[in-house]
Amino acid sequence: MVDDRNDERSFFAERPPRDLKPSPPSEEKPHYLGHRQRLRERFRQTGPDTLSDYEILELLLFRSIPRADTKERAKALLKRFGSLAEVLGAPERLLREVENIGEGAALDLKIVAAAAQRMARGEIRGRELLSSWSQVLDYCRAAMAFEEREQFRILFLDKKNALIADEVQQMGTVDHTPVYPREVVRRALELSATAIILAHNHPSGDPTPSRADIEMTRTIIEIAKPLGIAVHDHIIIGKNGHASMKGLLLI
Structure with missing residues (x-):
């Protein structure tokens, strides 16, 4: 007759000893998740x-x-x-x-x-810009307002005032950009543009036009007008807003 007690003792003797230490608590997930x-x-x-x-x-x-x-x-x-x-x-x-x-x-x-x-550029491409002026300003602000150096940008328009090209013609220092009026007009002729919008930024944050800004813009207008190229505006962009020379009756 088989002794069940020996089987029972043998069964339990072969089992590995149980670890009686409490298992460590599971790690909490980082609060930021x-x-x-x-x-x-x-x-x-x-x-x-x-x-x-x-x-x-x-x-x-x-x-x-x-x-x-x-x-x-x-x-x-x-x-x-x-x-x-x-x-x-x-x-x-x-x-x-x-x-x-x-x-x-x-x-x-x-x-x-x-x-x-x-995305801002896409909003103005192919549109009649003079009827989408707020989008033009939004684009110029996105492109230029926080640049550390002055840049002079030109928007070239066709006869329907739709955007042909948008180019940065010059990069300058923190308070000056050299602009060559004849080069501005020459590039407009190359692109067959009939109108342009000028724009540049003031890294100081103050968009108030300087005397040099005004004189340079008037020179471009004088050169462009006999060639059938209109200068719709010169926009100055700063961190604190913008200024329109046309709106200020400076051109």
């Missing part, structure tokens, strides 16, 4: 207008900085540059100077800025 999900849901459900600038900036940083809290980084960028537009308009090297904003995040922000500029 829940915050990211909540912020994305707010964007989906209520739209961007309900989010502040730093929250929109956080959303942009999520993919660039996947394993860290982005709120303080977004606030640091705004503290340094002043607004979301100024963050996107800032040079990449200055973005990298902000603490915990690395090369990848800085580059991603500049890609977003480039996309916004392309």
Whole structure:
């Protein structure tokens, strides 16, 4: 007869000893993961207008900085540059100077800025610009308002005032851009443009036209008029707004 007790003793003797130490608690998920999900849901459900600038900036940083809290980084960028537009308009090297904003995040922000500029350009391409003036201003602001150096830009228009080309003719210093009126008109003739809109930025932020700006614009008008090329306006763009020479009755 088989002794069941021996089988029972043998069965339990062969089992490995049980670890009686309590298992460590499971690691908690980083707090920022829940915050990211909540912020994305707010964007989906209520739209961007309900989010502040730093929250929109956080959303942009999520993919660039996947394993860290982005709120303080977004606030640091705004503290340094002043607004979301100024963050996107800032040079990449200055973005990298902000603490915990690395090369990848800085580059991603500049890609977003480039996309916004392309979108603004798309809004005016092929349209009659004089009836889409607010979009012209939006485009010029996106393209030039936060440049560190002056740039002189020309919008070349056809006989229907639709955009043919948009070119930066000159880049200057922080407070001066050399402009050659005959070169402006020569390029208009090459493109068969019948009208142009001039634009340049003031990195100081103040868009008030200087005496040199006014005189240069009047010289271009004098050269262009006999050749059948109209100068519709000269727009000066600054961080704090814009000035229209035509609106100010300077041309």
